[in-house]
Amino acid sequence: MTITGEMLIGATALRGNDRPIHAVEAATGQKLEPGFGGGSAADVERACALAWAAFDTYRETSLETRAAFLEACAEAILAIGDELVERACAESGLPRGRIEGERGRTVGQLRLFAATLREGSFLEARIDPALPQRQPLPRADLRLRQIPLGPVAVFGASNFPLAFSVAGGDTAAALAAGCPVIVKAHSAHPGTSELVGRALQSAVATCGLPEGVFSLLFGSGAVVGQGLVADPRIKAVGFTGSRAGGTALMKTAAERAEPIPVYAEMSSINPVFLLPAALEEKAEALGKAFVGSLTMGAGQFCTNPGLVLAVEGPALDRFIAAASEAVAAAAPQVMLTPGILQAYERGTAQLAGSSRVTKLAEGQAAKACTGSAALFSASAADFLADPHLQEEVFGSSSLILHCRDLAEMQALAEKLEGQLTATLHLVEADTEAARALLPTLERRAGRILANGWPTGVEVCHAMVHGGPYPATSDGRSTSVGTLAISRFLRPVCYQDLPAALLPEALRDGNPLGLWRRLDGALGRH
Amino acid sequence: MTITGEMLIGATALRGNDRPIHAVEAATGQKLEPGFGGGSAADVERACALAWAAFDTYRETSLETRAAFLEACAEAILAIGDELVERACAESGLPRGRIEGERGRTVGQLRLFAATLREGSFLEARIDPALPQRQPLPRADLRLRQIPLGPVAVFGASNFPLAFSVAGGDTAAALAAGCPVIVKAHSAHPGTSELVGRALQSAVATCGLPEGVFSLLFGSGAVVGQGLVADPRIKAVGFTGSRAGGTALMKTAAERAEPIPVYAEMSSINPVFLLPAALEEKAEALGKAFVGSLTMGAGQFCTNPGLVLAVEGPALDRFIAAASEAVAAAAPQVMLTPGILQAYERGTAQLAGSSRVTKLAEGQAAKACTGSAALFSASAADFLADPHLQEEVFGSSSLILHCRDLAEMQALAEKLEGQLTATLHLVEADTEAARALLPTLERRAGRILANGWPTGVEVCHAMVHGGPYPATSDGRSTSVGTLAISRFLRPVCYQDLPAALLPEALRDGNPLGLWRRLDGALGRH
The missing domain is CATH 3.40.309.10 (Aldehyde Dehydrogenase; Chain A, domain 2)
Structure with a gap:
């Protein structure tokens, strides 16, 4: 692969017209080529339009399709090979062993969410069957599942150029949930971001998904960052960074005509x-x-x-x-x-x-x-x-x-x-x-x-990487581990919907073999 | 029972010093006695201090203790007898059949949450056991449960003097979750509110719980309502009412030093x-x-x-x-x-x-x-x-x-x-x-x-009474049904905590017989 300095908007690659960002070799302070042209409001618009167009199709792909897609993302990241490790080391100054470990974590995280999709209980399927004879009033047939919130804006983190950036925790959780993702690359590691972004772009194509499932933008916080958070088609935000940066995004999100959740991880002294x-x-x-x-x-x-x-x-x-x-x-x-x-x-x-x-x-x-x-x-x-x-x-x-x-x-x-x-x-x-x-x-x-030390965050089912404000903007959530998928979901109830229209997860006979709650009781029924 | 016009702050009853509120007989427009003295900032302070003092004890009561408490609330509400029905009819103008039905719904809701507590899977217990031999790094023992957010301010709704007010959906869900509750009574039905409040106050005492588990305040939106939402000890808000009222509370909550979740149900044309x-x-x-x-x-x-x-x-x-x-x-x-x-x-x-x-x-x-x-x-x-x-x-x-x-x-x-x-x-x-x-x-x-009509909201497991903004302030949640307990919870992870210190829900051998996720797999293990 060759790093071109282009943004990835759906299936296309194009160079931003705004002042280019250059990565800096962390160990020397020297400018690295190429420059990455910054995105404009029109680029934000295009990425959001594609994400919105992709949403209804992508969110109703089968669990297996999305699992295979996440695995394809993992494979494509590994397929970049040493170029990725070298570029990430240069841009971050982190040693090779750490970057290799972080690549393993990133790939493992995508695969863990694939397994979470196949297991399926994140859908929280619930069925309360009709009680037509109940007195004084009959009960309707009521069924609940979780659906994805919508397109998500993810901000790459400076300190994890792989595991919390383009294909990091929030991206993996959002894609697993069924949300298209638009990443704003961190300007500290644009080359790493482009390489990983191209891997995801190719996985979208390989898996035959709508191109808007993934886009990657470069550019300023004011135009691209705030522009994404303010766009009405963006329905949630994932951010890791400073308290000032996080609270600015929270403010923008709260002032929208339709306020949206912001998951900002900001500051902690542990x-x-x-x-x-x-x-x-x-x-x-x-x-x-x-x-x-x-x-x-x-x-x-x-x-x-x-x-x-x-x-x-x-x-x-x-x-x-x-x-x-x-x-x-x-x-x-x-x-x-x-x-x-x-x-x-x-x-x-x-x-x-x-x-x-x-x-x-x-x-x-x-x-x-x-x-x-x-x-x-x-x-x-x-x-x-x-x-x-x-x-x-x-x-x-x-x-x-x-x-x-x-x-x-x-x-x-x-x-x-x-x-x-x-x-x-x-x-x-x-x-x-x-x-x-x-x-x-x-x-x-x-x-x-x-009797341990807080550095080192295991990616597993029982992890919580989150906490009360200002550690994060929303302490009800985690950004690491399989529970992170929940931050991008909301429940919808279907009342007396004809069988032909019911989502597969809620159909009689449990065709997906899910854990479901039937009249409140958990089981594979 | 006799309606006195007093607020209920913990175990005490006292008359607010602010301008009294009078209920109005809805059918005639005539003033009903007595007046309800409005609360002051000092009353808000006292209720919040008691709620905060109660929180750590209340949240660690056993599931059975909280279930029995919710059942005691239900019994105490029924024990008020016809006085409650008559007062609610007078204050709301709603017919007797509706109010009796609403009382049944309110009591049924409390009992359903008692069952939800005994079932226990809302705790979302997860255990990823240690892997000391794992290469390249061992895995620590990681365990997760949901804990309650903290004291909750609940605003009574005008249109459901029982089912969405003092002992209504948000109160039942918050108390079930382990959150003390401070209710601001709706000024349209203060007598109904006092009667139900006294029932809850007596249930707190009967069950030997800390007095701060429940308080009921009367008074103005500016002093009592905004005062509660701004208080640092309040950790979440439940509201049903107008869009203007809900957005005002959202603003106050977002501007706190520690922003908190607001669950405001505001406006929908269905x-x-x-x-x-x-x-x-x-x-x-x-x-x-x-x-x-x-x-x-x-x-x-x-x-x-x-x-x-x-x-x-x-x-x-x-x-x-x-x-x-x-x-x-x-x-x-x-x-x-x-x-x-x-x-x-x-x-x-x-x-x-x-x-x-x-x-x-x-x-x-x-x-x-x-x-x-x-x-x-x-x-x-x-x-x-x-x-x-x-x-x-x-x-x-x-x-x-x-x-x-x-x-x-x-x-x-x-x-x-x-x-x-x-x-x-x-x-x-x-x-x-x-x-x-x-x-x-x-x-x-x-x-x-x-093929039905939206009026009539079943209280069950699969109900969602919520929706995207502005139907509610937070579309990730429901205010009706057992899933509502989740809105008052947040996850905490315990890493390598000695057995003696682990919460019972997460101990080896599953002493509570909960559904738990072990290395990701659901089971009663």
Whole structure:
């Protein structure tokens, strides 16, 4: 494949007329060719028109057709071969092993949704048969299924050029649900985006689907991004990025004549609670492992552990010593983009300059394009006194909070904003302390971990990658795992519809062999 | 029981200090005693503090405890006896048979949610066991359940003083989910609200639950209504009412530091499509039955058939003749409130005054406090030319649209706003015409009916009472039926949590006997 700098609108490829975007080699800051011409309002219009035209056909394709399509997407991505890995490494600065792993995750995610389609219970089929003899009034025949919302706009994320971008989690979930997808590529990795986009475009053609099922646009947030969210044919939005970016999309979506759901994953500092007995027993090992999680991928994970809470005392001092030593030894790492590096340096400088914060350690000196890990501490009281200390610093920066006692730790947990994750380190003697914290953590986070680290998000059935605002714009949902398909669905009820018109999922005799709820009882009936 | 005019805040009853609200006897316009003192910001604060204090305890009560509580609510409502029926009839002007039926529905709804709790699959328990040997990385133990969002503010509806008010659908679903509820009573039926509120308050006490599980406030929309929606401890809102009221609450909810979901059911004209062969075969019977649905309960249903579409011709003329005759014979009916009557008269006067609209018939002359049914017609082209004609007129008013052909009918359907329902009348010869319309109707409505009328919403498993904006603020949800519990839930994932800390629903050995998803497979395991 050759990267051309073209957008993919349905079955066509065309060069945008707006000022071209160039990718930058993350490790060197050098401009990569070609330029990617930015899209215009007319390009948004064309992509939306095609997506809308495709919707009714695509959403009624069989479960097997959509499953085979997702598998074809996976195959086509793999078929790009090493060119994809090399380009993604160049654009993101992430090491080859990580990109290869991320490709595996992306492909695995598409295949997992294929299996979810074949299993079919996401349709939530329900049948309450007619009761013509019921007194005082008969009951009609009522049947329910979930249908897709409509075309979805997906915004590629900077930090996962494959798994949260063109063919990432939201795209896979939306396509599985039966929604056409229009991706706005992240300007940090347009070449990677084009390669993956062409793979999806070819899978649409191979599978004989309407061309509007998938489009890929480049361009500005104002024209292409906001243009997509404002278009009346777009019915939901998936976004991973900054809080400012996410809230701007939420505002546009809420102000439409028909407001639509926005699933924006925005900001999380992922508190880690070191409970006393665990800290006493494993302070050094925890300190070292913590820095492993903190510095993984240059800290550029939504689930990076940006806050550590523990009760002050000698055990915490040991943890800090071990963590500081590990941070000091940490090599600088290439960051995704110059903008992200600048924001990281600004964030750590602000922490370092705060009178409430002590700088504990920093990693080896940064060279061009790299960031150094940074570790800070503050008292719980000082943390609460300055709301800025709760802001995410995207990168390998973390803040350790000294709490006077468990009560202060618990009170602080109660004041935290919504989070993607909350982590407990505990041994058996900490059980009661953990039990006291759990209700607060459940109210504050989408995932609660014990004796692990929040980086690393398994793609499976029981995953929740989501959480209360501002971790996400809609805490009722997850962006990772098979439950993510639900975010792009809505229920429709059919009352007394003649058999010839009923969707296959709801027909008598259960032709699809689905799990269905018959008068409320689950079964394959 | 005696109606005192007091609010119920947790276990206490107290009189609000704001200007008292008086109920009005709907049939006479006469003021009913006592006055209901309006709540203040301090009352909102107290109710929210109690609800918040109750939340962690209430949400972890057993499924059986919550089921028994909902049943106790039902029993306590029935135990009020005839006083409740009489007061509700007086305040609403609805006939005794309707109010008795509505009481049965309210009680049945609470009991259905009790059964839903005992069945337990709304928890959506998922377990992906650890895979310690997996290469290249082991998998952690991951478990998911749904937990309640938090305290919910419920706004009583004018048109269902029992089934959509203090102990109505949203309250039942929220309490079932594990959310404390604060109801703002509708000022049209404060006495009914107090009676039902006292029943719920007594059930809370009888069941030994924290007092903050339920509170009932009277007062103004500005102080009590907006105050509740703005309070940071309120995590979701249920509302049934006008589009202006619903959008005002949406705005407040979106502007909070932490935006929250609003489930507002606002406005729907419930289009009815008379397909040609059915119309030819049954024009007169359809005309008569249509008016039966139109005038039921003085047309004061969210699902009232406010729009009828058919292809012009002799069959439609016969339908119109029969419907006009039935409307002309319709007795005037007491309307819920003077305000609703005025809005109805304003709406029908506007239709009558429109140059695009022909008045076909009106019901028998109205007396004080009553409204007369009204029937209008227009061409499809004129309807599309004036967006005001698509606005809901709450009451027994409907507009019949002449379409030139099926293509125009379909084009018009595509232009309709989101609806709660869409109805098809068809016989076998209409199957292809119906098939062509269905995709549009699925995109536009929450429930699609064949050969029936949209009034009458069954409380069951397969019901959807919801639909795209502006029918509701959130088309991903239903306010009626057991699926409504989902609107008050969000998923949480537990990773490697020690067995002692796991919620019972997720423990090994399935102690609750739930349907769970194990590595993706549903079963009672």
